[in-house]
Amino acid sequence: MPASSRHHLVVVGGGFGGLQLVNDLKGAALDITLVDKRNHHLFQPLLYQVATTLLATSEIAWPIRRLYRDRPEVTTLLAEVEGVDVVAKAIRLTYGKTIRYDTLVVATGATHAYFGKDEWEAVAPGLKTLEDATTIRRRVLLAFERAEIETDPAVRQALLTFTIIGAGPTGVELAGIISELAKSTLPKEFRRIDTRTARVILVEAGPRVLSGFSEDLSAYAHRALEGRGVEVRTGQRVTSCTQAGVTIDDTFVACRTMVWAAGVQASPAARWLGIAADRAGRAIVEKNLSAPGHADVFVIGDTASVLREDGTPVPGIAPAAKQQGAFVAKVIRARLNGQSEPAGFRYRHQGSLATIGKRSAIIDFGRFKMKGALAWWVWGIAHIYLIGTRSRFAVAWSWLWSYLSGQHSARLITQKETMRDRCADEHGEQ
Amino acid sequence: MPASSRHHLVVVGGGFGGLQLVNDLKGAALDITLVDKRNHHLFQPLLYQVATTLLATSEIAWPIRRLYRDRPEVTTLLAEVEGVDVVAKAIRLTYGKTIRYDTLVVATGATHAYFGKDEWEAVAPGLKTLEDATTIRRRVLLAFERAEIETDPAVRQALLTFTIIGAGPTGVELAGIISELAKSTLPKEFRRIDTRTARVILVEAGPRVLSGFSEDLSAYAHRALEGRGVEVRTGQRVTSCTQAGVTIDDTFVACRTMVWAAGVQASPAARWLGIAADRAGRAIVEKNLSAPGHADVFVIGDTASVLREDGTPVPGIAPAAKQQGAFVAKVIRARLNGQSEPAGFRYRHQGSLATIGKRSAIIDFGRFKMKGALAWWVWGIAHIYLIGTRSRFAVAWSWLWSYLSGQHSARLITQKETMRDRCADEHGEQ
Incomplete structure (x- = not known):
């Protein structure tokens, strides 16, 4: 070239x-x-916040070619x-x-990875790209909107049931924030439904949530999720996943919004x-x-x-x-330079962090462990530091606004799947 | 209800x-x-800034139901x-x-309105919704990306030609910013094309741009656009509009990106x-x-x-x-209240504002007229005032950042139309 x-x-x-x-x-x-x-680098650790309306897409993604504008030897190609x-x-x-x-x-x-069940993808999208995040955001928001209009109580309950499959960091973060959205951000805005009755179910085939962390931090996260109203189902498996709902072990749960965070x-x-x-x-x-x-x-x-x-x-x-x-x-x-190459790659683990929701996080730096509200502040400050100059202020502002007002900044339903599609889902026309 | x-x-x-x-x-x-x-109120006067990468979608739109959370007598339905x-x-x-x-x-x-030429819509989208804005943003950005890879000089030139149809405020604002994007924001980021060679053509069937303004302000806007490198074609008509380009009066111009701002x-x-x-x-x-x-x-x-x-x-x-x-x-x-109704509606015109690009705007308050850099600051401050609390800071920050750094905040290509579609366009597969 x-x-x-x-x-x-x-x-x-x-x-x-x-x-x-x-x-x-x-x-x-x-x-x-x-x-x-893609034309953008994505700060994937905060992608779940776009899916849950806390941050806007432009706050966690920026054009790759802009990063190298002052490096003439670097050519960027989309x-x-x-x-x-x-x-x-x-x-x-x-x-x-x-x-x-x-x-x-x-x-x-x-x-x-859907482990051979690729047909689940249309029903339970994963979270890897900006489009995935806006798809999940749209589906979560439309479920509440549709429930506000719906008159059949069974359909309404299915619309107000959210299932997250997989309890790694992404699954836990999604479940925590969707539950907060239902229990504290949205209730005052709806007149015909009580969004606090929404169910958020977190299913994990393994024995515990956040299995990458130590057992005590994992147990803390489990309790913190339940304290936020999330139904945590560890040691249980999703065996089917359709537009009507999920089957967990042998029990069918009517449910319209599913997210895949399992593999x-x-x-x-x-x-x-x-x-x-x-x-x-x-x-x-x-x-x-x-x-x-x-x-x-x-x-x-x-x-x-x-x-x-x-x-x-x-x-x-x-x-x-x-x-x-x-x-x-x-x-x-x-x-x-014709010098001798460094020896093999050695990974240095710097620590693990995960949030469960507002004012709750866990941090594991090996010997140093932390949980709760202080850990959440450390997590937030670390991520504001990590995310880079332009977005630093935008993200800090969005978070501060959300913290003080209890409101989320990025609650837009966009793209083509409209209320009509969501209704079509109901009628199996997809 | x-x-x-x-x-x-x-x-x-x-x-x-x-x-x-x-x-x-x-x-x-x-x-x-x-x-x-839609679930959001849209601050339409700034929509063109989303289309041209200056602002993010969430900065100019917010959920309607949030506005009335403290008015229990108001029910919002999507x-x-x-x-x-x-x-x-x-x-x-x-x-x-x-x-x-x-x-x-x-x-x-x-x-x-496409005046009976509805088939033009797919080729030359208008600008009314957030989706329209992200569609135009995606097409503009993909045109530059595709030009960077393209080796055929004629195709490359067509990719670097942008036609805006209609020179009302939206058309003028779009033409001004797209030209700035090409002439000053992007040049340092591309290696194989010189984005400054991009052509931005603004076509207007009427005798002058911004015909809602007085003739002297309109003439100023015309000169300001030309100073920014926009080719202004007043008194000329688009007679055909296809994926290959536009015909203006009798002349065909090969062009891959068109925007409709005419009716x-x-x-x-x-x-x-x-x-x-x-x-x-x-x-x-x-x-x-x-x-x-x-x-x-x-x-x-x-x-x-x-x-x-x-x-x-x-x-x-x-x-x-x-x-x-x-x-x-x-x-x-x-x-x-059983009182007598007010007499018929009387419109009070408060004035007209339009921007041409960075540091250039026109303002017409009837007896009081203004143009140039100072008008642009007045325009900006007025819009920051108009846009409401949460977005006020976000928009002010985005603008300040853009003003100081020369960078635009929201240059993301999202949604389904990818590079592949853009390439498919080239091959007439749409």
Whole structure:
């Protein structure tokens, strides 16, 4: 792509891993092409707040190409990758364009996994993209709107029942805020329904919520959810999922709004490269994160299967992807400079954070643990720090406004699925 | 709908007119049902800023039902009206629900008019709703993205040509900002195209831009647009509009992004009520804004055809709709209290404002006229004042950020039309 004879690095994916890599290669003697199928980097840890009307889309996403406006050696392309030709050393974009690389880094992330039940996706969307977030937001808000008009009590109750499947951080955060929305934000605005009667059900097949945390923090989160009115169903399985509702173990619950937070599947990087993958589709990589047999191709972030020293997998979280991006940047710099490469990648776990709702969070920094209101403030301040200059003030303002007024900023129903579609759902016309 | 025997007012439409009416009836002895097909009130005067990436959707729209959370006599319904039965005194909603009224106010606004060329709508969307704004934003941004990848110079030039049809305030504002986007916001972010070579063409069939203003202000706006690099084509007509481009008079211009800002058509209120309408579909009303023959039905805002004392039509702008809402509130109060009704509605024109781009606006308060940078600051401060508490700070922050950094806040490409669709456009697959 670049006319120069400099080393050409192609990075696919503008998530946390890809951006860290490009950032860390500032000043290196190479040309970089950064390809993403979206025009924006997404601050995924706060995506659930868009789905639950606390933040607006523009507050957690920003154009990738703006980030590199002062790096003339970085070319940003909005394009979808269809495959990789490791022999010709080129990636294929949609509509037949190809881009040659000297070094390739694949950082294309993960998407939802429905464990063979792909038909559930239309009914129970997952939460990975901005569109997912506005879809969930729209469905949650329309359910209340439709209930306000509905006269049949059974349909009304189904409209006021929300089921979240999977009690990892995303599921817990969604359940907590949807319950707060129903119990404290919305009641005064409706005349014919009492939104406080809404049921929020959180289903988890495993024995406890937030299983990535220690047992005591997990138990605290369980109690905090129940204190907010969420029905927590651990050790139970969703066995069917239709427009009419969910079956949990053997019990059918009539329900119109479902969200899938139960599993992820890596992007098809392993298939593009023709290398082995683990059960979740993550490419199995060498200790230096390169693809086996292809020393000039790296796979990082949620797309890669990487183990810690104790044999447990590196978690699919932003700090892990960033560390991998930073590591590969070091490898590339060393190669460019003819220096010896750093030893294999070692993941440093900095801690885990999760919120349950307003004034409630858990923090696990290993020896240092924290829960409750103070943890929630720490969580908030940490995220305002993490999110970057422009959005910092916008997010801080939205949160402060919401905290003081009890109101949410971003309660818009947009896009094509209107009340009519929601009604059509009722009549099975979808 | 309400169980009480109080007078029941039904208001259809939560725009400027409908909200002013409901606001002014605070404390009156009646029950109010406010119906809108969207869940949000939209601050339409700033909609063009969403279309051009300056503001985010949530900054100019907010849930209608939140506005009346402390007015228990006001019930808000998200529903679409299908017709009015003036004999039974009821409105029909989608899916067969009906609501009876004692007094009805129709304030359903206007939509685009393509003067019999409805097939142009898919190619040249208008700007009336949030979805319209995000559609235009997406198309403008995707055009630059696609041009960055395109290798055929002719296709690239077509992608970098933007045509705005109609030079009223919306057309002028869109042309001004799209040109600024191309000439000053984006250039540093693209590597393979020079966005400053983009053409922005503003076509107006009439003899001058902003014909609602005086000739000298209109001439100033014309010069200011040209100074920003906009090609202004007054006295010229678009005679065809396809995916390949527009024909202006007899000349074809290859162009991939077109916006329609040339005409509006009232909502079908006149048809619902079975009363006469003017050419633009606006219901012709009595001097007190009631529907002829139906003293308990009022039509206000862009849906009504109302004349000034000098015989010229009341303009379709927010202050006019607000004044009409306030007037009808007075009539309803007088009737409830058995007092004599106010005489016919009289429109008080407060002035006209329009922006051309950064640091350029025109203001016409009749005897007092203003143009240039100072007018632009007055315009900005006036709009921050008008937009309401929560958004005031968010909008002020977005503008300040944009002013100081030269960056736009809301440059997200979302929804379903992706790069692939944009590419499909090229191949005529739409």
